[in-house]
Amino acid sequence: MNRIDDAPSLPPLRPDFVWGVSTSAYQIEGAAAEDGRGPSIWDRHCRIAGAVHNGDTGDVACDHYHRWPEDVALMRRLGVDAYRFSVSWPRVLPRGRGAVNEAGLAFYDRLIDGLLEAGIEPWLCLYHWDLPLALHELGGWARRDCAGWYADYAALCAKRFGDRVRRWATFNEFSVFTLFGYAIPWAAPRIVDRDQHLRAIHHVNLAHGAGVDVLRALVPGASVGAIHNRQAVRPESDTPENRAAAALLDEHWNLAFPDPQLLGHYPPRLAAALEPYVAAGDMARIARPVDWFGLNHYGPIFAKADPAGTWGYGWGEAPPDQPDHGVGWAIFPEAFRDELLTIARRYRIPIVVTENGCGGSDAPDATGAVNDPHRIAYLEVYQRALREAVAAGADVRGFFLWSLLDNFEWGSGYGNRFGLVHVDFATGRRTPKASFRWYADRIAREKAARSGTA
Template sequence: MSQTNAILEKPDAEALAKTKLRSDFVWGVSTSAYQIEGAAAEDGRGPSIWDTRCRTAGGVVNGDTGDVACDHYHRYEDDIALMRDLGVDAYRFSVAWPRVLPRGRGAVNDKGLDFYDRVIDGALAAGIEPWLCVYHWDLPQALHDQGGWANRDCAGWYADYAALLARRYGDRVKRWITFNEFSVFTLFGYAIPWAAPGITDREQHLRAIHHVNLAHGAGVDVIRDLVPGASIGAVHNRQRVLPEGDRAENVEAAALLDEHWNLAFCDPQLLGHYSPRVAKAIEPYVQAGDMARICRPMDWFGLNHYGPIFAKADPTRAWGYGWGDAPPDSPTHGVGWAVFPDAFRDELLEITRRYRMPIVITENGCGGNDTPDESGAIDDQHRINYLRLYNAKMHEAIRAGADVRGYFVWSLLDNFEWGSGYGNRFGIVHVDFATQKRTPKASARWYADLIKSERFRA
């Protein structure tokens, strides 16, 4: 038995047996627009920075694109039926900004707005609550051409876009998310060029951090004003940053990356100030009153978590740090990511200590290279083991005082995994991208059974 499986098959059964979840605990699945919708040039949708990235040499593995992806734009009814069969309470999805505002501002695309009406109404009819994420990385290319997130005006453009969605869907959608993974799309978009728009510039990275924070605050205000009874959160990808080995330069690299990754958005949004290193660097871009505009009342903290990050000094990178390697004896799952389940529990407790907020786990999951067997079944035991163990660690955190109110698997479907293209599969439902056939994996059945059993104990 591999070390990976040996560890993943030892969940804390007592944690699951002894911890009773809240009666209103939410079980869900997550997706995002560009990763599943396809129909990239249909019904008036404008191009996004990810459409451009996919057509940039070396931008995405194998030159893959989101042009078709999972064809959710045409198959959303089938996908809602899959969610209904799973028995989930909620569906976290995102709206594609360029689908509803092809140029990012100005003329509205009614066909795009109509599509999300159909998704929302379909989910509600199936007894599934829609959780709407306003921004999941697909900035309209027309806005990037005007400076994108490095332009302070982008915060206002975002606020207008959020207001459009709030007015259109606020009668049916009460769970709102301003942004998904602030640190990822700003760092990888403006400092380490692994994502759209693929810029390497420290000043633009700092500007993007601050302007995205301003956009978040403005979004909270417009949603609060326009949606009675709105429950508003933001989704942060948080994980402990550890140095590769114990060299002093790697320890320093990890400390700076930790501030950019874990603190540059959570602290100003929830505590009203930047962390020390970020505050000093970002000071030239902060205007009077900005911190009050950023720190707005929030209802819950959205956590995306997979495992810790390892950092090392890298003088070729904009900030002098790069991604390091986990210790060579670390267990890994299907796509090579290290598995540290205790870090999941510890992160839930650290968020509780630092921010004193209810937590919703908005993404957690396991990648792999899942292929059907001769019978067409996908027996993804590695994912079941991972999900079982991480759910056990969630229970441990709850026992220790974390106020966790929901858990969403990433992801419902195998999809376009950004720079990795279609090589990494995170879905609990297999997608044959040639035929678009959906096949629930063994993990889908396991997740459905987990939800049933937890509801029975509630």
């Protein structure tokens, strides 16, 4: 394996390249029933038998709500330029609309101020899957009104935090929470219904457009983007049925959101299915100008035909001889490079890698150290792939590693650790892993190189 430093032919990154880490509210905050926070769809989802590994919940998670100063200190020690986090909609609006929870807003005030004092730029994501349960009970994303409820929530955050936050993302991973929430029952709200899935796709797109307009109106100089989970979809085996399944999943996973948002139209098969739900003027409401494309990427998806599935496709398996990084996800750095180039050519917009990282079952050794060479090896080859994409013309302006902390990994619960920092979930103790030191060193060398002091 070639290290990045062994590749002098690759060009340097931009002088203003942003190095960061990412988290999300429900995955780290805890304090699920404290200081006026209302329940979200994930609080309910975690109570469904068998929905989450080991019956885990986000009730306490990393206890970031109480321990955020310690986590900001870790980020400062790491040397990152920026921190991407999300606001919990039910923490600031317990019922999703109406009465505001001042204690929830004050928590994010403290966090944002602490980041700025540490010299770390806050990148605020408005929605990372935690829809207030009260709004779901009114129809949630399957109801067109939800786009308006989201716009009102975005306005609340913009007015409160816009004096200090310049970087905003409307949503995280549109395709994941709509597909797994409304067609494949792997995530909240655990609905399996084609009609509701289609409605959710369109209404979330409308919400995105409304959110962009709100941020433009209320935050002068805002830098606005959206975060998409994109991976090449490949047939599990080369049969006509599997190729057809891969093509349809590609539309639902990779094209259903960036195409209408950036190109002004849905991909062809989805456009036909959505025609009954699209009102006059909707596409113009969705296709609002943004400043950057947020990419979350880990590896390609393998699709297979599944006649029993909601859409006739299912998740396939990667080739058995492909190396993986400890959680059954195959390592394909060339797919990361190719995805960056695909986005650059299709959408012609600056790209920020908002998530990339490696899971595992990391644990302290007898000395208390947490060694994770598999994560370092993964990051080495993916960082090289990023540079190869830049050399080929992709305008990549930042990289946010997932994640700062081991956290609640949705359906995997606490058994799948992605953090640079090990968290003992019984005590909350934080222990930086070997990869923490690797990333800190990488950032320090990059900053030294761009300042001419290397």
